[in-house]
Amino acid sequence: MHLKSDDITRLEVEYQTGEVPPPFSHVFKLKLSFGKNFVNTQFDIQYTGREDMTPEEITDEGFTFEDDYRFTGEIPNLWEHVFKKLYASSKWSNQKSLGEKGGIKLLAKDIHGKITRDIPLNQEEWYLCCQDYIQAIYEVSKKEAPLCLRFKEIGPEKGLFVELLFKFSIRKVETNINQQTGTLDWEEGRKIASLIFIPDYDYDTAKEEEPENEGTYLDCGDGYWHDFDSGIINIDPEFDAKAQIREEFRSLVKD
Numbered sequence: 001m002h003l004k005s006d007d008i009t010r011l012e013v014e015y016q017t018g019e020v021p022p023p024f025s026h027v028f029k030l031k032l033s034f035g036k037n038f039v040n041t042q043f044d045i046q047y048t049g050r051e052d053m054t055p056e057e058i059t060d061e062g063f064t065f066e067d068d069y070r071f072t073g074e075i076p077n078l079w080e081h082v083f084k085k086l087y088a089s090s091k092w093s094n095q096k097s098l099g100e101k102g103g104i105k106l107l108a109k110d111i112h113g114k115i116t117r118d119i120p121l122n123q124e125e126w127y128l129c130c131q132d133y134i135q136a137i138y139e140v141s142k143k144e145a146p147l148c149l150r151f152k153e154i155g156p157e158k159g160l161f162v163e164l165l166f167k168f169s170i171r172k173v174e175t176n177i178n179q180q181t182g183t184l185d186w187e188e189g190r191k192i193a194s195l196i197f198i199p200d201y202d203y204d205t206a207k208e209e210e211p212e213n214e215g216t217y218l219d220c221g222d223g224y225w226h227d228f229d230s231g232i233i234n235i236d237p238e239f240d241a242k243a244q245i246r247e248e249f250r251s252l253v254k255d
Helices: 055-059 078-089 123-140 186-196 241-251
Strands: 008-016 026-033 038-047 069-076 103-110 115-118 147-154 159-167 172-177 180-184 215-219 225-227
Touching (some): 008 123, 038 123, 069 078, 078 123, 103 123, 147 186, 147 241, 159 241
Antiparallel strands (some): 147 215, 159 172, 172 180, 215 225
């Protein structure tokens, strides 16, 4: 029997990549305590199986020797509702342990001292929620700056500039659209952010300088501008991610 989500006082989430090879393979654990004006958080991530790899094999994949990380601290209380809502809407498997493919398993404890251990069927939802929460941790701890996406379109007569600043710790997206500031619904902003990571990017053609020539450009958050025509490549032949990204940014302009 699963717990009533409103009664949960502690949640532990464990994740393992399973068959994914190093240097990508890793495990992480989140320990969340509710009931205060913040979410008391312990986080630990460790990358596995790198013992037999050369330094070049690790760094060539974009990793460093300091990817393992630990955090203990406070995250804004709005995240309590996010996790409890996800728990309440989840379906559960009858598995007692994760298989070779890895995944997420949970431990929950309520105000009555009852404890349940479960493996959710909606693994992707839990994984994405945890990834957003980890970004919140990185923001609060100053390990990483908030994600900033920039889109620029330069035409013969007019142009468009959009900047989206994602603050995961408070689930807020601040916008700058042609010098007009505002905010964007969090879920709408996350939809755009998720699209960004679907295509491939040619960093040999990317530029750090903000483009001035006619065209359409995107900065994925690392400070490099990619030309839609020559620097962004659709991977899935059945899904035009480039066109979808462009349409999402254009749609932010209100008539």
